[in-house]
Amino acid sequence: MDYFLYRGNELYAEDVAVAQIAEQYGTPCYVYSQQTLERHWHAVDAAFAKHPHRICYAVKANGNLALLRILAELGAGFDIVSGGELARALAAGADPQKIVFSGVGKTTTEIRQALSAGIGVFNVESLPEIHRINDIAASMNKIAAVAVRINPDINAHTHPYISTGLAHNKFGIDKNDVLAVYKTIQQLPALKAVGMACHIGSQILELSPFAEALSCVLQLVTALKEQNIILQHVDIGGGLGVCYDAETPPSLDDYAATLLNTLQKQAPYPLDLWLEPGRVIVANAAILVSKIEYIKETASKTFAILDAGMTDLVRPALYDAYHKIIAVKKLTQKEIMVDLVGPVCESSDFLGKSRLLAINPGDLIAIRSVGAYGFSMGSRYNARPRCAEVLVYKDKTQLIRRRETIADLLSHEQQQPFVKMQGLGNDFVLLDLDENSEVWSSEKIKQLAHRQTGIGFDQLLMIKKKEDNQFHYKIYNADGGEVEQCGNGARAVALYLTLKNKIDNSKALQLLTCNRLMTVKRVGPQRFKVDMGPPDFSPAAIPLQLPLQDQYEIVLDNKTYRFAALSMGNPHAVLRVEAIDNAPVQTVGKALCLHPSFPKQSNVGFMQIIGKHRLALRVYERGVGETLACGSGACAAAIVAIRDGYCQSPVTVHLMGGELIIHWQGKNEPVWMEGDAQCVYEGAL
Ligand SMILES: *Cc1c(COP(=O)(O)O)cnc(C)c1O
Secondary structure: OOOEEEEOOEEEEOOEEHHHHHHHHOOOEEEEEHHHHHHHHHHHHHHOOOOOEEEEEEHHHOOOHHHHHHHHHOOOEEEEOOHHHHHHHHHOOOOHHHEEEOOOOOOHHHHHHHHHHOOOEEEEOOHHHHHHHHHHHHHOOOOEEEEEEEEOOOOOOOOHHHEOOOOOOOOOEEHHHHHHHHHHHHHOOOEEEEEEEOOOEOOEOOOHHHHHHHHHHHHHHHHHHHOOOOOOEEEOOOOEOOOOOOOOOOOHHHHHHHHHHHHHHHOOOOOEEEEOOOHHHHHHHEEEEEEEEEEEEOOOOEEEEEOOOOOOOOHHHHHOOOOOEEEOEOOOOOOEEEEEEOOOOOOOOEEEEEEEEOOOOOOEEEEEOOOOOOHHHOOOHHHOOOOEEEEEEOOEEEEEEOOOOHHHHHHOOOOOEEEEEEEOOEEEEEEEHHHOOOOOOHHHHHHHHOOOOOOOOOEEEEEEEEEOOEEEEEEEEOOOOEEOOOHHHHHHHHHHHHHOOOOOOOOOEEEEOOOOEEEEEEEEOOEEEEEOOOOEOOOOOOOOOOOEOOEEEEEEOOEEEEEEEEEOOOEEEEEEOOOHHHOOHHHHHHHHHOOOOOOOOOEEEEEEEEEOOEEEEEEEEOOOEEEOOOHHHHHHHHHHHHHOOOOOOOEEEEEOOEEEEEEOOOOOOOOEEEEEOEEEEEEEO
8 A cells, every 4th residue: 555646637646746746856756655654664563563573674675864764763773784774774863773784795894883883783694704793893892793694595486686595595604504603603702692584585475485484593593592592583584575566465464473473383482573674665655757758669669768767777677577657647548558668778778568558758657666676776877867866745745865967977087186286395285176176175184184194285275266367375274274374385376377377477476365465476487486465563463562672572481582573474473593403493482382472373483694695594383383494484584684684685594494585675565485386296086
């Protein structure tokens, strides 16, 4: 029973016309009925009500988060087969304790994720897997609960691709080896056996294979009891079939009665019953709505060519599965016999063969019972974006997965170009937003700035063209925070734009930072002069009192230090020393930087005058420590040296990372900083 019914000649999903959903969300499109889903959940749960049980919905049947959320709220547990499904279940609010992890190929990473999440039990399928889980759990100081999935060698009389309980299948542990495996588990310190599981296949239409499988499990549980190994639950898996065409699957009540009878007769002691149904819960809760693009007549057949294909629903192509197909609007015209096929370049791309339908090009059709193994088995073959999924509840619709775009298809292969540059010992990574680079989040900056695990850089520069010779320029430190000004970075940007022929170097380049316009001029092949703006001798960031012949004084550890202070876009304190090698950069530099007189902290420069046009400099940089190269620090030192009469413009400043030449004509004239830049490497990620 479901909620996809005609009202008059119009197909409805609950209280909404399917044609209206197609109009709003486009086709192809999966349409789910929440009331149908809930009804099926309750039917399964109610059938087992009189026995302690747990229902772990098999996420692989349909992992849409909105559907998982509905089931989690109804109290469902989840059967997962991958780390991806684990993430889905957790994202949907699943109780980790109610998660069962099945599957033959659990990776180390997946096992670790599952243990971290605290899942209920691993259904284990081989000895090597058992040892792997034990080792990982031991290394994490945890005990992993396990249930052995047995292979009962039972024929469930279903399609060979979906039968799993035969001896020649890859699944489970041979029933003859099961006792030895439990003994091994008993000896492994980080494992605890709590149950025994099986899962014999899917779309099973008879009860006897389930009874046989459970009976086999219970015989093994009985044998274990004789070895003093006691379990808490048996897990019969999923697999109950549904009606797609004219099948008559057992009712849920008969299914429950068969299992509970078997349990009552053969269980050696009280055992909880766990189930992992997938299909029986979701299959009938969805239709796939598709538009007929063409009707194509050939000598032998008529084809209705749909906008949905095997990429949206692969079951017909994969298992020759049958799905009912109905018209969204019933027409009174004559029915025609058609094969309904998709646009994909495969002859197996069909959704229904030899169907009688009254249809025309442009009409909508609905493919029924596609909730299980429909969307979840879809693909992007032929570069087809995955279709939309819509949930209906009474008269409300909700988009629960947006239709993929062409951009989604390309996104995993697109390269993010970057350029690594250098300026005076500083490493920069430059992102040109006009060349497909994307804006990096501060998280990503931090990660990629790392010298061992990332690209390694001091600052990230992002540029975007505004107009000819004018670019937006943003600067981020390695910790992801944005900064106001970086003169070394500006030269790197200018070199990059020169090498890429993006600017006219006969004119000045203008860079718009977050607080001002910087001008950059080329003065050599790789050499640039940057306008750093005028110095500010009484900046708000340095609210010190008592200027003493333009010098400030601070007492640290009973010693008096005199220094000049100014701002070059950021605050600087400059101390003159006699011998640069002995300058107390780590002690006094750090103490001054953090001194309460500088509410925003200050960079601290130690300069030694070498001649009329030359000085040496070491800088303690706020937030960084001693640095190889600080462009604004070089400007600050040279300006103090010129102002106080030690030097004359231009001043060559020697820093550990290299040399800069500072030009300043005094007073409110701008400071020009001249130096080299280098392009180190061009890459993409
Ligand atoms: C696929 C699967 C299920 C669900 O099967 P359905 O036929 O959808 O009920 C349950 N358990 C395991 C281990 C599975 O692989």
